[in-house]
Amino acid sequence: MEFEGIVTSVTAYRESDGIVNLLTKNGFVTFTAHGILKINAKLTSLCQLYNVVKVDLSQNKKSAHYTLQSGETLKSYKNLYENIEAMLTLGFIIELAKKTIDEENISSIYEAILVCLDAILMQKDLRTIRLAFLSHIINNVGLTLNVNECVRCGSKKGIISLSYVDGGFVCHKCLLSTDIQHKPLYIKMARYVMIAPLKEVVEKALPEFECNALFRDFYHFLSEQLDIKLKNFELLVKIL
Secondary structure (H helix, E strand, O other): OEEEEEEEEEEEEOOOEEEEEEEEOOEEEEEEEOOOOOOOOOOOHHHOOOOEEEEEEEEOOOOOOEEEEEEEEEEOOHHHOOOHHHHHHHHHHHHHHHHHOOOOOHHHHHHHHHHHHHHHHOOOOHHHHHHHHHHHHHHHOOOOOEEEEEOOOOOOOOEEEEEOOOOEEEEOOOOOOOOOOOOHHHHHHHHHHHHOOHHHHOOOOOOHHHHHHHHHHHHHHHHHHHOOOOHHHHHHHHHO
16 A cells, blocks of 8 residues: 655664654555665655655555555655754654644645745745644634634724734724733734645744744643643743
8 A cells, every 4th residue: 555644753672673653645554664764774864754655565464554565755845854953843843743733623634734844945944844734733723813803893904902812903993901902013924824825934034023922822822722732832832
């Protein structure tokens, strides 16, 4: 059987084998790759973390377990392994995908990952890529923020705040003492990343301060709504 996907994890098994998790457009596939931990093993390079690969797997009729027979690397990210921020960004994207993927959004999230991986490979702005993917996930899990009008009165004028409690923009007339008043660029960027196509956003290099602020705020919003925490986010915060 042939599968195409992204290598999301490789776990050592026995002396020289590996258990590989592959994210495909239809979900996760797990298989055993015999001998890949041996020095100069033929298929070692195929099973490198975050590679986009095409693999041929055999399936045990009794256990239904898959075993790697052959394959080819379609895209490799080994040149990024020494770039700490790039690797943490890759890790964040995959970790977030694992936490939020379901049968309904798998195809959309898989395609979004490929778009972000290509952008990283092309050395686009990593801050923008992280924010763009996070925004995409928020939309895909049904938590889309209303960035078209005030969520309290429907006005499209005088927007000065983004309420994560109420789920969208707030105008100056509806602003409460508990609301945070945001700068115009924060409001403008929030709207842009929520409604613009992912492929367009990852080509940009959005302003650093606002990008980092939105990334933190969007993450905490999603984290609270879904009750999830990501290790790679905590690591990224340390280098932002």
